[in-house]
Amino acid sequence: MLPPAQQRLEDFRQQDRVQAGSLIISVFGDAVLPRGSRIWLGSLIELLEPLGLNERLVRTSVFRLVKEEWLRTEPSGRRTDYLLTPSGQRRFEEASRHIYASSAPLWDRRWRLIVTVGELGPKEREGLRRALFWQGFGVLGGDCFVHPSADLTAAFDALHAExxxxxxxxxxxxxxxxxxxxxxxxxxxxxxxxxxLDHLAGVYAGFVERYQPVLDQLRTDANNEIDDQSAFLLRILLIHDYRRLLLRDPELPDVLLPSDWPGQKARLLCKELYRRLLAPSERHLDAHFQLASGQTPPASRLIHERFREDDPLAELA
Structure with a gap:
């Protein structure tokens, strides 16, 4: 039987279908953005190959992200760097404020509403509903979308990007x-x-069930031994799964949530596991992250502020 950390990686590799574009977005937001927002395509292919993503799949997915204006290209000799576009970088930075926060945001007791004031065709309405769902908006009736804390300007920018x-x-x-x-x-x-909320609670519970054994493994290993490559791959999968979970979560204030809401447990789990994986995963990036020029840019010191609080790592109950 594989250790939980290796089992999580193997489970991912055995999936019938991988949404490679979404995973690459997670890689850019978590690992590329802190190193200058650019990476050589060959380096990206090398980093993702151990997850079972072959070169053709990565190339196809990256080209699609360019078409969707998440990324742009910049040649350097015979090689090419891929960079976040300005709008892509803004979207990542906005998402990062939620993903790497140590606690849920405080509620200012105001609801953010987006109301339709003109006729929308069925396809337009469904596209709007889907896009706002992935920003955490709920639906009131058929013409009003609601969120407790969203930045409405950023929400409209995201709709434009979609x-x-x-x-x-x-x-x-x-x-x-x-x-x-x-x-x-x-x-x-x-x-x-x-x-x-029942469905969202189930998704949170699934996240905890998937990653709690990995955290338990690292806690019980006195030397915290995990190879650098596995630490990087687990870190990417952790943030990828957590990012997609948060995208559909409106981060409602505690007063409006059930008393046994699993969201906080998932946040603390993600925080502690990420902090434990950070140092070995950064060593892996130092060894394998390259620009088209052959240089390896250092990570911004701000990466070490992710999930940071004054207190040591929070232990889960």
Whole structure:
């Protein structure tokens, strides 16, 4: 039987279908952005090959991300670097404030609303619903999308990046104090109508079930021994899974959540496991991360501030 860390990697490799583009986005946000937001394509291929992503799949996925304006190219001799576009970098930086936070954001008791004020065709409406779902918005009726803390400007920027700029003129952003919805009980009713919290709780529980054995393995190993490559691969999968989970999570305030909400446990788990994987994974990047010029840029010191608090690593109950 494989140790939990190796089992997690093997489970990923055995998937029938891998969404390589989404995984590459996670790699850029977590590992490439702190090293100057660019990487040689050959280096990216080498880093991802141990996860079972072959060269053709990586190339095809990267070309698609260029077409979708996440990335751009910059030749250097006979090689090519891939860089985050300015809009791609802004989207990553906005996401990073949520992904690497040590705790959930405080609620200012105002709801963010996006209301449709013009007619939308069925395809437009479904595209809007899907795009806002991945930003954590819930739906009230069919014409109002709600979120407790989203940056509405960033939300509209993301809709533009998703190719929905043609409908932005038919959307109206609003701020509403929670009192405008009535009592706290009415807020809870609204939350239950706008989001499927049971499903989201199940996704969080699945995340904990997947990564708790890995954390337990690292905790019980007195020397914290895991090879550098495995640490990097696990770090990428951890952040990839957590990023996709947070994208659909509105990060509701505690007062509006069930008392046994698993989101905080997942956050603490991700925080501790990431901190334990950080040093060996950075050694792997120092050895294998290259630009088209052959240089290896150092990581920004800010990477060591991720999930950082004044207290030592939080132990889970």
């Amino acid at each position: 190719g929905l700029s043609g409908i932005l003129g038919r959307l109206k952003p609003l701020l509403a104090a929670d009192a405008q919805f009535g009592t706290a009980a009415n807020d809870v009713d609204m939350v239950n109508g706008a989001w499927n």
